[in-house]
Amino acid sequence: MTDSTTQSQAGLIDQVGLRWFFRLLSSSIGQKFVMGVTGLLLCGFLVAHLAGNLLLFAGAKPFNEYAHALHAQWELLAVAEAGLLLLFVAHVYLAVATSIGNNQARTGQYVMKQTKVPGRIIGANSWMFASGAVVLAFVILHLIDLRFGLRGDVKYLAESDPEAPFKNTVAVLNNPISRLVYFIGVVVLGAHLSHGFASAFQSIGLNHPKYMPLIKLIGKIFAVVIAVGFASIVVIVPGLKR
Amino acid sequence: MNHASSANLNLTLKIWRQAGPTAPGELKTYPLTGISPDMSFLEMLDILNEHLIAKGEEPVAFDHDCREGICGTCGVMINGQAHGPDSATTTCQLHMRRFRDGDTIVIEPWHAKAFPIVRDLVVDRSAFDRIIQSGGYVSVNTGNAPDANTTLVPHHVQQDAMRAAACIGCGACVASCKNASAMLFVSAKVSHLANLPQGQGERSKRVLRMVAAMDAEKFGNCTNTGECEAACPAEIKLTNIAQLNREYIKASLFSTE
Numbered sequence: 001m002t003d004s005t006t007q008s009q010a011g012l013i014d015q016v017g018l019r020w021f022f023r024l025l026s027s028s029i030g031q032k033f034v035m036g037v038t039g040l041l042l043c044g045f046l047v048a049h050l051a052g053n054l055l056l057f058a059g060a061k062p063f064n065e066y067a068h069a070l071h072a073q074w075e076l077l078a079v080a081e082a083g084l085l086l087l088f089v090a091h092v093y094l095a096v097a098t099s100i101g102n103n104q105a106r107t108g109q110y111v112m113k114q115t116k117v118p119g120r121i122i123g124a125n126s127w128m129f130a131s132g133a134v135v136l137a138f139v140i141l142h143l144i145d146l147r148f149g150l151r152g153d154v155k156y157l158a159e160s161d162p163e164a165p166f167k168n169t170v171a172v173l174n175n176p177i178s179r180l181v182y183f184i185g186v187v188v189l190g191a192h193l194s195h196g197f198a199s200a201f202q203s204i205g206l207n208h209p210k211y212m213p214l215i216k217l218i219g220k221i222f223a224v225v226i227a228v229g230f231a232s233i234v235v236i237v238p239g240l241k242r
Numbered sequence: 243m244n245h246a247s248s249a250n251l252n253l254t255l256k257i258w259r260q261a262g263p264t265a266p267g268e269l270k271t272y273p274l275t276g277i278s279p280d281m282s283f284l285e286m287l288d289i290l291n292e293h294l295i296a297k298g299e300e301p302v303a304f305d306h307d308c309r310e311g312i313c314g315t316c317g318v319m320i321n322g323q324a325h326g327p328d329s330a331t332t333t334c335q336l337h338m339r340r341f342r343d344g345d346t347i348v349i350e351p352w353h354a355k356a357f358p359i360v361r362d363l364v365v366d367r368s369a370f371d372r373i374i375q376s377g378g379y380v381s382v383n384t385g386n387a388p389d390a391n392t393t394l395v396p397h398h399v400q401q402d403a404m405r406a407a408a409c410i411g412c413g414a415c416v417a418s419c420k421n422a423s424a425m426l427f428v429s430a431k432v433s434h435l436a437n438l439p440q441g442q443g444e445r446s447k448r449v450l451r452m453v454a455a456m457d458a459e460k461f462g463n464c465t466n467t468g469e470c471e472a473a474c475p476a477e478i479k480l481t482n483i484a485q486l487n488r489e490y491i492k493a494s495l496f497s498t499e
Contacts, residue, residue, distance in 0.1 A: 020494055020495075023450075023454075023494065024491075024494040024495075027453055027454065027457055027490070027494075028453070028456070028457050028461075028463045028464075029453055029486070029487055029490045029491070030490070030491075030494065031463070032463055032464065032487070033487065033491055098463045101421075101460075101462060101463060102420070102421035102422075102423075102462040102463055102465070104355060104460065104462075105354060105355050105356065105421055105422035105423070105460055105461055105462030106353060106354060106355065106420065106421065106422040106462065107353060107354065107355045108353050109353070110319055110322055110350055110353055111256075111258075111269055111322075111348060111350060112319075112321055112322035112348045112350070113319075113322040114321060114322035114323050115323075115469060115472065116323050116324070116327075116329060116418065116469065116472035116473050117467075117468055117469060117471075117472040118472070120468075120472075126420070126467065128465065195466075199465075199466040202466050202480070202483065202484050202487070203464075203466070203487060204487065204488075204491070205484050205485070205486075205487035205488030205489075205490075205491055205492075206484070206488075207480070207481050207483075207484030207485075208484075209481065212481075
């Protein structure tokens with residue numbers, strides 16, 4: 001079979017028989033498939049990240065011990081971070097690429113446009129790109145604050161300091177502007193997930209009359225748990241005593 | 243039947259007028275009086291055109307054929323809704339009793355890059371034909387009919403195929419989608435044939451080619467907002483899009499195509 005979209009690519013791709021792979025990645029459905037898979041894997045990271053951070057409520061000692069134990073596995077951590085970066089870059093790149101395609105597909109707006117979806121309010125599904133952009137900005141800020149420790153106004157303890165994980169977290173969150181930005185960041189993340197989680201299953205093709213209602217419910221619950229979980233840290237942790 | 247609506251309607255129509263594919267378009271206002279509530283929407287446009295012709299003006303070009311909701315030829319945006327306010331109804335099956343005396347009705351053509359405007363409310367939907375030509379068929383060697391019951395199709399499978407086959411290719415899904423995505427149309431065609439034994443021979447080839455054709459026509463991507471499903475006069479469901487995604491991923495990963 002010849003395929004007009006991939007005919008121009010030749011050479012190495014054909015030798016290793018990966019033409020199908022590039023055809024998949026360049027197709028609309030393949031791109032949404034990758035967005036769905038990367039989105040769900042990033043959801044997995046959120047679970048691990050929230051579980052670890054909730055140790056803040058257990059006090060400084062358990063949280064510090066957890067953080068140091070995690071960072072002692074630096075080889076594994078490096079692999080995990082590289083994987084997360086790859087997932088994130090793929091998800092964001094495809095979001096931009098597909099959104100550009102979507103905008104170009106519609107020439108001219110209607111003078112009048114009304115939904116026919118019964119009872120529809122403009123929901124998270126209309127704002128995935130906007131909410132995703134907010135989450136991206138928040139993640140970059142969060143990495144600057146607490147992964148790389150580059151905030152000029154925060155007095156960081158050295159990473160080797162046994163007290164560093166807890167104290168550095170509290171130092172960042174003690175800034176009221178930081179707290180507000182972090183709060184907005186995690187709430188918008190929740191809104192993004194409230195559509196994204198269930199929609200990912202649809203994009204992957206896993207829509208089944210038996211399971212979809214449950215998947216949609218789990219998606220909403222997951223969004224609330226993630227948003228409330230992280231928001232509780234933002235709101236409560238700065239006031240915690242040691 | 244609500245006889246309170248039996249009085250004739252006086253309407254203000256705002257209709258998209260565009261002389262040709264590259265000409266600039268704009269909404270023009272036409273008052274129209276004495277419209278019977280028993281008329282169909284297209285009959286109302288016929289009356290308007292009779293008035294326009296009598297006045298020596300250019301009539302409004304709009305697509306229509308069977309006028310019984312099965313050909314998929316008619317289809318315009320009515321007050322911002324594909325095929326108007328009713329669900330599961332084509333423009334030709336919409337009746338004027340759905341409107342009230344004094345209403346203003348905005349009528350626009352489908353807007354999508356893949357559906358260029360030909361004139362006024364008429365758009366060129368041959369992009370759909372090219373998608374069908376790429377794989378929306380089964381190749382069958384004709385001959386004697388096989389014995390009955392040699393090929394069993396369970397009732398629920400046959401029902402799924404039949405419901406997908408109900409797509410009339412009107413383009414309301416593309417018109418109502420904020421991304422001008424044709425996923426609901428392509429998914430209906432792919433699901434229809436993938437669910438039947440006759441479609442198995444070309445199952446993988448079909449979905450790969452039809453999606454490639456869909457992408458080549460520059461339709462947008464699905465963002466799962468469900469506007470297409472709500473606008474579809476043939477009640478094609480979003481589950482077909484999930485099946486299309488599944489068929490495409492399966493064909494990409496596991497078939498030899």
